[in-house]
Amino acid sequence: MRASQKDFENAMNQVKLLKKDPGNEVKLKLYALYKQATEGPCNMPKPGMLDFINKAKWDAWNAIGSLPKETARKNYVDLVSSLSPSSESSGRVDKEPGSESVVITSEDGITKIMLNRPAQKNAITIQMYQEILSALEATSKDDNSVITVLTGNGDYYSSGNDLTNFTNLPPGGIEEVAKTGSILLRDFVDCFIDFPKPLIAVVNGPAVGIAVTLLGLFDAVYASDRATFHTPFTQLGQTAEGCSSYTFPKIMGPAKAIEMLIFGKKLTAHEACAQGLVTEVFPDSTFQKEVWARLKAYAKLPPNAMRISKELIRHNEKEKLHAVNAEESTALQGRWLSEECMNAIINFLSRKSKL
Numbered sequence: 001m002r003a004s005q006k007d008f009e010n011a012m013n014q015v016k017l018l019k020k021d022p023g024n025e026v027k028l029k030l031y032a033l034y035k036q037a038t039e040g041p042c043n044m045p046k047p048g049m050l051d052f053i054n055k056a057k058w059d060a061w062n063a064i065g066s067l068p069k070e071t072a073r074k075n076y077v078d079l080v081s082s083l084s085p086s087s088e089s090s091g092r093v094d095k096e097p098g099s100e101s102v103v104i105t106s107e108d109g110i111t112k113i114m115l116n117r118p119a120q121k122n123a124i125t126i127q128m129y130q131e132i133l134s135a136l137e138a139t140s141k142d143d144n145s146v147i148t149v150l151t152g153n154g155d156y157y158s159s160g161n162d163l164t165n166f167t168n169l170p171p172g173g174i175e176e177v178a179k180t181g182s183i184l185l186r187d188f189v190d191c192f193i194d195f196p197k198p199l200i201a202v203v204n205g206p207a208v209g210i211a212v213t214l215l216g217l218f219d220a221v222y223a224s225d226r227a228t229f230h231t232p233f234t235q236l237g238q239t240a241e242g243c244s245s246y247t248f249p250k251i252m253g254p255a256k257a258i259e260m261l262i263f264g265k266k267l268t269a270h271e272a273c274a275q276g277l278v279t280e281v282f283p284d285s286t287f288q289k290e291v292w293a294r295l296k297a298y299a300k301l302p303p304n305a306m307r308i309s310k311e312l313i314r315h316n317e318k319e320k321l322h323a324v325n326a327e328e329s330t331a332l333q334g335r336w337l338s339e340e341c342m343n344a345i346i347n348f349l350s351r352k353s354k355l
């Protein structure tokens, strides 16, 4: 059966109302069929290899070859209807409660900042960096907030930087991404260096990259025995950040820090605790119960005494930490433009069909 122009237009509207993201592969198929149905065979010059998104779109469209417009229109309508059970097309586009990527809650003097992209292992997007930064700024000024906790929802604490942060190229290209990324990274880490109240990491599962390095700036790190600590910077053509080039050698000595930061050795929770990166490890079965009971008790301690003690312990290091952060952010800006880094990201994203 043919699909009419009206069917095609309805299908286009239905796509906008889908509640669930159909995933990149399906979105590329939809794009390609739409272009074929409206313009015919691919007529655009092939985008450059670093223009990830446009290249993926071009590849998808070009792969359809000379499929007739009529057939592309029908395939588009069929594909949309396979994605749209009747409950999907009710027209409501409200966000489901709890669907935010960063969930911030406050109770009993504890501000909890929870990374909430469990399906992506809590990989941190640009928007999430900004939201965490704003939450830290707000909670540092909130008199009702005594301690602040960063944790993850699901089986991971966080898989670190979302590697697709590098693929959505603005008009200024990869250079602009590297420059704005470096500024954001510096501001983000500065905020952890300056945070005035007790800052606790509740590491509920594996941690990767920046989720690990930042731990050197926390006041206590409680980990489930399921957690692991992995900084595969060299494998990604990147370099250390989060002040870890300074804090890790101080915490665990240069020999152990180098194994992690240069060679990408992954530590278990017990190993990280033995190295001084983790304060205490708990069995996963009782982790949440034990840790939150302890944090509730800590949050009842006199807040000003805790704040002043933190200042006494940390203030001598602050200037040094800001300088290290600036250096690391500049080094990474250069790394993000390197072939080593591009190839590593392309490898990850192609493995995950994200290109």
Ligand SMILES: CCCCCC/C=C/C(=O)SCCNC(=O)CCNC(=O)[C@H](O)C(C)(C)COP(=O)(O)OP(=O)(O)OC[C@H]1O[C@@H](n2cnc3c(N)ncnc32)[C@H](O)[C@@H]1OP(=O)(O)O
Pocket (backbone or CB within 6 Å): 119, 120, 121, 123, 124, 126, 129, 159, 160, 161, 162, 163, 164, 165, 180, 181, 182, 184, 185, 208, 209, 210, 211, 232, 233, 236, 238, 241, 348, 352
């Ligand atoms: C402003 C910029 C600041 C930058 C600061 C610099 C920071 C640097 C870093 O943090 S470097 C570390 C970067 N992270 C990684 O290299 C980890 C990459 N991910 C993995 O290696 C694996 O996904 C895993 C080991 C975390 C988990 O493996 P597995 O259990 O096999 O699950 P999947 O791989 O199937 O993952 C499920 C789902 O999540 C997506 N995903 C996971 N991590 C990331 C990520 N870091 N970036 C983007 N997407 C990620 C993965 O693609 C899967 O998605 P899919 O289901 O395929 O749609």
